[in-house]
Amino acid sequence: MFEQIKVFFMKIWNELIITIIVGFFIRSLKKSKELVKPTINELLNNIDYNSKNWKEEIDKVLEIKTTVERHFPEYKDYLLIQYGSSVIPDNKLPSDYDFIVLLLGYPIEGNRYMHNKGTISDESNETNKDQVDIVFRDYLSFLFAASAGMPYENSVIYNGKLVKGHQGYFQWLKNITKNILFDKDFLIRRFKEKIIAEKQEFHKCLKECEEFGHDEYYVIRAGYYYITSILQLRRIQNFEKVITQNQVIELSKVRSFYEDILDDNIRNKYEQLVENLKRNNTLDLISIDDIKEVLLYIGEEYDKNK
Template structure:
């Protein structure tokens, strides 16, 4: 296009002098570069989580395709859970209502729709995803994968985490009807305290086994200490939650179990100040995705050996 314009100018020398051709050519060249930069900027993908959270909604379906692509949800499901064909992506935790100008971690849960013949129906990624973070966001994004129906059953039993996600979470990708169904089923349900305690007894056994397994893998195979500390956190916190439930009335409502998901409320549950400080350090390191230089496996063991609560 530019060459055609220059040829036109050369053919009409009486209208344009040599310096005019040079000047006009320069202007067009600069304009072309500017246009290319603008087009490139428009096509450039968002680099941080806050920008990727922008979405559209059509016919009851929330679409946040850029975020789903950045988190590699479809690829992960295809590799690990191939029998699941659809999903809900739910954002939960402090980032739902936080000021995104401040450093923040982002917690997501992928509720997988379908039926798997395998026993493994969940996965928790460490989720360090620098590609979708920048200096305004801490570089950690936590992603949990769960079977939709098993998540619903746990919520119906009164599990705090699941009920907190349902009540306070935000659907960012998927069919709105499936998420509304979770809300409608659980919001007016009455939970039986003794039944919930038995569920926690089973949960604690599983989490203890997971903690022991992670610790052995760290010692024998040099696996990341992060997984040991996280498993210890779940194990310890479930013990505290169970003790809190024992003090409840016979019939529990959703608000009661949601309060149990706010683990910072447990800081004053320890009689021993040193044990309390260790637990506070454990929670804050995990919640803020900080480095684990100030918390160790020995600290986890110390907390477990001093679980003298209330």
């Protein structure tokens, strides 16, 4: 009799322990799920593009409206444009989202230049910089750059998709730049000015990194723009007197520059740089020393020929 009672209580005790353990595990699992915030990439991938509110959902996920209100209060409206590989239907590349926000309004004196350089969203900084790229630009300055033959701006206008904002403003960009022709000498002068500005930006980011511990990502990003502009200028110098918009847009396809670099080691470093900035590889695979080495090779050659 005693043994039966003992077995009975042991059975109840074991069931109680199992219930407590399972309950604790379930509560811990629920809590961990609540703590793990979905990435921007996951949120964007789960948007229902058949929904009539999909544009508002993208704007909300990227926190565009709140970012504009917080950081750019002098601008009263904006265009949200998606561009790059994620715009191409059924593309086989990894999810790679690129957005640009063109700010509409009248900034206080001196701020238009700052916004024209491309200020980066909080949402594409730090942990999300390998998932999504969101750049903020002044609308008129962006238009002037496109009209002057800048490849990035023309590519965004030609291939980009308006997500949110007045269709008329986006169509105006397309109409003004459609079939536009550029003078080779004019474009060369603009690029030389651009390269000077990008060189200054690179050294500024480098100094801030070395002296104040700022994120290396911004040095690498600035180096990418600086190096790529030099390679683009080389191509322009071999163009005919009159340059078409299609030729300018081709300059935005930076992978085509790999073959322009004769040194295998330098070519591999630049290729790594491009693929990292396109978020196909981890940023850990490129270093500031790699950027300096590429610049030493390409920059010295540029200085000799300019």
